[in-house]
Amino acid sequence: MKLRFIIVAFLPYSLAHAEPRYTQSDFGGVGLLQTPTARMAPAGEISLNANRTDPYSRYSLSLQPLDWLEGTFRYTAISNRKYGSEALSGSQSYKDKAVDVKVRLWQESHWLPEVAFGFLDVGGTGLFSSEYFVANKRYKDLDFSLGVAWGYLGNRGDFSNPMNILGGDYNDRRDVNSPGDVNTNTYFKGSPSLFGGISYQTPWAPLSLKLEYEGNDYKHEPQNNNQIQDSPINIGAVYKLSDSVDLSVGWERGNTALFGITLHTNFVSRKAPTKTFDPPAQPLPTQEPVTPLTEVDWAEVSKQLDKNAGYKVERISQRDSELTVYGEQSKYFYSAKAVGRASRILDNNANSDIQWFNLVNKRYNMPIEETSVPRSTFRDVVNNEQDLVNLHRTTEVNRATPRIEKTLFQQKPDPFTYGFGLGYQQNIGGPDGFLLYQVSAYAEGQYRFTPGTWASGGISANLLNNYDKFKYDAPSGLPRVRTDVRKYVTTSDVTMPALQLNQARQLDQDLYGMVYGGYLEPMYAGVGGELLYRPMGERWSIGADLNYVRQRDFEQDFGLRDYRTITGHITAYTKLPFDLDAAVSVGRYLARDWGTTIDISREFSNGVKFGGWVTRTNVSSEEFGEGSFDKGIYISIPFDEMMSVSTMSRASIAWAPLTRDGGAMLHRQYSLHTMTDGRNQDAFYENFGKITE
Template identity: 25%
Template sequence: MRDADPQESDPRLSAISAQSTRVARTANTQRESVNVALSRPDPAGWSPRKPWFSQMLAQSVLVWIVVTFFILDWTAPSQASAQGLFPVSNSAAPDFDENPLAWPSLHGYSGLWDTPSARALPDWRLRLAWSQAYPHRIWSAGLGLFDFLEVHGQLSEVTTREGFPGEPYGTYKDRSFGLKAVLVREDRHLPQIALGFQDIFGTGLFASRYLALSRNVHLGSGDAELHLGLGQGVLGGESFFDDPEEGDDSPRIAGGFHTSSPWRTTRPFGGLSLGLADGLRLHLEYTSLKRDDLFGHDREAGPPLNIGLAWRVADSVTLQAAVLGGREMGLGLAADFPLQAEGLFAWQPPPKIEDREQLRWEAMTADDAGLAAIVTRELASDGFSEVRCRVAAEALWIEAEDERFLSPARSLARMARVALAASPPRTRLLYLNLVSAGRVSQSLASGRQNLADFLDSRIDREAFLHIASLHAGSAEHRREFDAFGPASSADGPRDPWNFALEPKVRAFLNNRGGFLKHKAFLRSAAQWRPWPATLAVGELETVLYNEYDDLRFEPLEDGAVRTDMLSYEQRRGTWASMLAVDQMFSLPADVLGRASAGWFEPAFAGVGAELFRFFQDGQWGLGLEAEAVRKRSLDSQLGLSDDKTLYHSGFVNIYMQLWPEQGLDAGLKLGRFLAGDVGGRLELRRTRNHWTIGVWCSLTDTHRFDSAENREARDIGLFVSLPLALFHDREVSGRFTYAVGNSLTDAGQTVRQPRSLFPLSPDETAHETLRDIEELRR
């Protein structure tokens, strides 16, 4: 479970240099809001029944769409028609960027207007959208994964319902999540087929499941696309108000709909999409929705036919306008773009390393001590920090930190080029070590000529790795280097201080006191590293603006671990949020250790410790972690609460790269959480192009709690971490992270730490660097 700031409650996010706020809400707010909204009667005289003529007309149009598509298919150019039923020429299914097929619907998923298609967003492409279709206003986000999955989330505002009558909350809001899986990819003989689920978590107001088919046919300079499907739940004409069917234990479709029998009410849907001009399409749709049965709808609906235009204005922006049921307007605005590190500005390449004749002569005439000093000087002047060089006979050992690049491979490449330029030909073996928090995180050993040939593309990856070796720790390479005998060393200059001043905003979502309340503050941070592995950190938060006084949220327990957070967040003035010391250390067999003590976050102070070790060059890892803390005083900066309760946690941490080629990895915490509840927390995430998107789920034994909200707690959430290089004209390190969870409870809680050994992403592992070793050439 995370509180309003993921950096303060999740130790795995504490190392991120730029952090946003997370939004949280109470578990019971959603249920109360639904009950209040349902209790309001619809206007007198409103009837959910439609004339039979409208149904017959709409179904006739669906049949006409299918027949028309067959005719268009058979009258398509002969070179395509000779290929079989539903032919597809090379131009029939163009590239997404040239003629996008995954057009946005008005409901978050890819489709026409109301109904989904079998199309899915391409891998690692994000779509942000807004739509208006009475009585709903929807903000949504969709993401393509692995070229066969599309996940999407929606925040739906029901403009005809109040969330809490008489409260400042405003109109009713509902959050939902869905996914679509492509089962069959379109080819010459088969349509594309997808299976989807909508509103998997939440109230179930819009719960649906569906099977969709899509087929594209080339028409000269344009194309036509047929979409057909079968829907259940809301897409099957059911309503949140309907009574359960026999054998279904859930009340209405809000409960166990997605696990209920597949033989429930099913309705067909379909439509035709015609390319009229470059970027302009006409969508004609027969919808399976019963619009006047939708939650919040208080008008008589027309026939289930929708027609409108979708216009792709630019490479990433789509405008939509439709007539829904012949009576209402639907509008949409969507933007989609690939997730990549280089964003708003084209990156300027790093300065080239010049071949200086004076430097070559200086290196050739220097002894071992002089050569160590030269290489140290050149690395420090290039921008590396915490530099240390050792020279023994024909071997050169380098340790250095680098925070300029997004990947360790790029840092190793830069280090290699500087070392090759600053060392003479007699240096035949190089050991390059990237250092993080005073310990070697990745170690590369290579012969001089082998490394130079690979950097200059004279040999391929296999030939390079036949001689070179890369490991997650330095133990093996250090033994090799020590065999060369006594070494001369030199250390670069150190700047032990680091200061930061960051504006921050926290948000609390979905509370009776208001849908969205903010707290703005200025965080002043200072870090002191008297030794490479030692970190002392202090943070002050100066409150600039605070709406948390308006929130109505009481602690769920007498001895609440996290749900008393408002007592700390409602304070004004300047407060010390962290004052702690953290020490890293290396143990035998490449085991890493960490110990910390101090005031960790506004609510807790105490001690913590962690051990971790990677295996198979980072493909998986195993660790131990423990914390013991007490509550801090609300009235003094560094005092402790009168409550003497000692909260302690202990975990076994497991890390695994599940699908290294796709950047998919997982972290699992098993053990005792702060409130004494025992269980686990699973975090599944994907890192690609230096973007990380992940989900977490905590499940613990909650019988020890008194409140129903804590006993029913199932903490589920989503986080996005993007590179700050998006906003720069050059490659820079640093990340911005935003997280959102489904509830705020005392179950599954951890305490923030100054640093963490548990990995944030596959980018940190030697195995990932080996896979992307070609980045050394860039």
Template identity: 30%
Template sequence: MRRSRLFRRLMATTLPVALVLGSAGTTAVAEPLRGRSMSSYGLAGGIDAPTAEMLPEGTLGATISWSDYGRRSSMVFQVLPQVTTVLRYSRVDGVREFENEEAITDRSLDVRVQLVEEQGWRPAVAVGLQDFLGTGVYSGEYVVATKTVTPRVRVTAGLGWGVLAGKPRLIDASDEGGTPNADEWFRGSAKPFASVSWQVNDRLDVVAEYSANDHIARYNTGQVFQQGKAPDSNLNLAAFYRFGETYQAGLYTIGGNTFGAQFSIMLNPRQSPYPSGLAKAPAPVRPRPAPAADPDGWSGVWSQDPTAQPAIQTALGDAMAKEGQALESMALSPGRAEVRVNNTRYVSHAEAIGRTARLMTRALPPSVETFVITSTAQGIPTSSVTLRRSDIERLENTEAGQIAAVSALTDAPATAPGLVQTDGIYPRFRWSVRPYLSLGFFSAKDGLTYEGGGQARATYTIAPGLILTGAIRQRAFGNIERRGPAIPGQRGRNYTFDEYRDNPALETTPEGVPRVRSDTRMYSGNNKPTIPELTLAWYAKPAPAVYTRVTAGILERAYGGVSTEVLWKPANSPLALGAEVNHVRKRDFDQLFDFRDYEVTMGHVSAYYEFPQGFTAQLDVGKYLAGDKGATLSVTREFANGWRIGAFATKTDLSAEEFGEGSFDKGVTLSIPLGWATGQPTQDRVSTRLRSLSRDGGAQLNVNGRLYDNVRDSHSAKLYEGWGRFWR
């Protein structure tokens, strides 16, 4: 159907305006309309049809929904107050895919932008794209408005295209998916949808909905109903029950002839189970005595005693060790003290600096007025915070912004005059034995995969910047079995482990692409001990804002070799530039000390930029593990308490056919500090990278200890975002 000139103009202006308004989260006058229930597609509001509602900013949630029309697992993230994204994995019944299964597995991505916030008589208005990167089973677009009629009743009305209008897009059965279907957005005839939600009480919500979705999938090989039949009517009904602020369960009916159930969990980085934490309170600032009470301390004559600095350094180091910090070295004069500190406990470096400053007031003689606290990472100095002792004494009971205003952040030189290394700090040996759990999501064949066991890990710091690290892992349970990649032309069938291991010719795809990641299951499911990492790393700082790293050994479970890196990152700049070159060889599948034939030299140049509200963008351009060349764009948001949520996309010179299903690499990253959930201060994290498929194009090397992540914690953007913890 041909679009009118008015409609084309509307779409040409609506989408850019949506992006601009959605990104201006801090300029909004009204609060975005908050959703009270989750739809079967994993977004706020509705059942099968959308609303204009949002979630609290930063919310990360998951919804599992089941009915005869589909089984959907969705992960939602409220990127900004007006921008919601959803990554979804679905099994759609009624459509044969392979192995005689009457279902297809579908991965899809949605985005919803609230253009106008509810205020007074004006409803909230949103525009959304549904399944705009998948194969199109759920593909549709909408413009929707939601209005609060009474404090407990909301009404929604909107126009939908695609499946939301009962006009599903034609899907090419051979389509690999993964590319935007922009030429179909807001195309064809539109149909209305509507809903009414009633908040019965603080826990129960009831929703009635009119939807035009007839649950049909149209393939170029034929049209099929997703359940074998269409709904009896366009009316859907649901009831949702909340358990506290985190969990919600729901029952719904679609068209009166199909029933479904769902469960949702919502987490918000801003709402920790232990808002104040369970850490021991820091020692209070100790005011200096009057000059008449300690004339020698104020005059500086103490500095002439050769035993003074060793005694002070030992006392301060012992006190800092109880705070989870290592005093690596110290320079002391009558009026100035510099300490170089390795923070091993606190997610926020500002908290580590604040606790160090308090301890310095208790350990140093009264004549020392200038405190320089230099943070280190991997044995190299990253930044220095300079404070006046009188300001610390004067501002202890004020808000942290005042102490920030009188502090100075500078780049730290590699060495400084008068630094004395703390006795016994090097060499240093640390070890741990703990369980591990690996989860796999969005597998078309296996669904959720998991593997668990035990891991022993040890680190031997030989000297500042010279670190030996090793780990050994033993699997105890799991449903991840060892197998080769899919057999070309036989969808649903894979090479056996022995077939793939014994035939090196299979390690290249028929299109000539080396299998650098698509055979990752060959490294899983090993019931014997494995060595995931064994490296020697050397970190250095040849100039105040320049850092280097050289790592050699077994770098990750699939590759070993040498990785080199250089980073330029001034302490007060949001911009950083880096370069990395790696020469690696593929490991044998037993993950011990043998290697296979494939080796490659790869690397990239990188640019990093830190934006307000905790956003960091990273652009990598270079050569990847399979020898393909291209670029990766990553965007990550980090909250003050350490939560990190991001997304990435990689496009290289491989064609969609060479890359395979998915067309290009993309995924989501998530990292949650354990301290958020336990209340105990720790730098340990639970991290994962979710990607719908493991393909060879755009594959990066996984190396621990990359420079940017080590350096940025004590630099301006990250440090001052967490400055509110200085007095914690």
């Protein structure tokens, strides 16, 4: 599995959880021990879980994108089974991959319980696949659960399948034969069992206790790995070490100890670190400036706008009572914060002729949005003389339109920018090593020939890795467009991940275009272009990209291999109910297969995004190989949420069960949809309160 990873620190921030606390089960996801409950963590919760109950060690990531939807990605290490041949896998134990989903049907009321249904191992090998319905009812500090499960959680088979009323043979649950597929032909089949239990929040706040009756008798374990069960009753305890760390112990099957740890945080209720390394916002003037606008030191104002508000100023102009700054925001993730800081600086320098401050945000010379702030209202709100709602109502975010105005100042920003850092990448879950990693140092730079034409690239040097264990190349029935990943990461210690020339332009008031060429990503070089139609303030847009690419040499230098192809997609972006975002791409992939990728995500007001994707192409399951089709989940977290200095950078974490050649997209370095995010008015107004910071 290819994993693009940036470490996230789970720090002890306070969480606003209801009592009794909702803790994770052995499998990941809110539950007791071996059984799930109908409870859900608050939206925005993320949990990393690790536990050991011989012979299973389970490692899982659980996400709560919505109040009623929970998703879990899990690895299970079966310690008494080998992954493969000793020559390839050594002593590594077998690893099972799985994706779980739980959906709440309705919330608890005075009389009715909370009810949910869910699926275990819905997108993995199917070794632990199960379906269930479960209900919960709370009484004071006790939380009772009762459910019915098919498959692994219900292997005891207490009674005949009630689904037989629908016709067909629902008592027959056949073995899963398509690892990684969504095996709907087995859903709710076989004889089910009851399960349930009680969680108790003790008077000592850090401690909660669990008691459960499970529906598995361990006589039908995967890989004939049957276990002795002396009792179907499990007991456990969870100790809250801190607000973000839970320790678990238990006694399962009447004869086996459980030990576990959970790291968790909530990206909605937690508070981002104080920006102690940001310069303080400028105070408002005690007296209104009287200097004529033509005599203001606008070069100095431009420096202040850069240092304090993050705007790389291109031009400052006046039209009647409006003062307009054209520039590129490069520092503040929250645009309202940048606009507020810039307004303070302008208020300190503009005389009473100016009543409006306009900030035109540009990306590579493309005007994205124009924010207009009423000067007097802004001043009154900062001085606590008016409510913020008045400023919210009168501040406008519109498309930037050309107009006749007087230029007060103009400059050409520094064309060259650069940066250094450390990189980390890993492959996880392979037969030659569960965790294969590399730590590297990188240098990257960008040179702008004109505001809209630039070259960008970088160099990466290996510092530390264990890729000497990386021996396995997955089989493929398609051109090896991604499964040669081992050769790309092990052939050379110094690589050039990308080096390309780009030009971007606004073609019409809502239409943007970009062309690019060069070494586009570690595996491909080529040329391409993208168009995006994104109406200002609308919750939909549509784009298209087309690329001619050729595979790069494994050394990732200037050499090229023989494989070449044309790839591209038409992508529609739209807002869905429940604050979900969808991107649907239709087109041709790197292996010359045709199909569709559906990406569904939830982005919270602070920019944290939980999402997942599924790709289906005209490649058969047999040609695709293990996994049957491409899918995965991801998290995107603004560094602003984790650091004591403001930044627009993001941490991206993506998990895909397997690296395969079918449904593989080109990893383009730039995306017009991302570059035009300023056209999302919702993001500005959702964080409008930051305009006074």
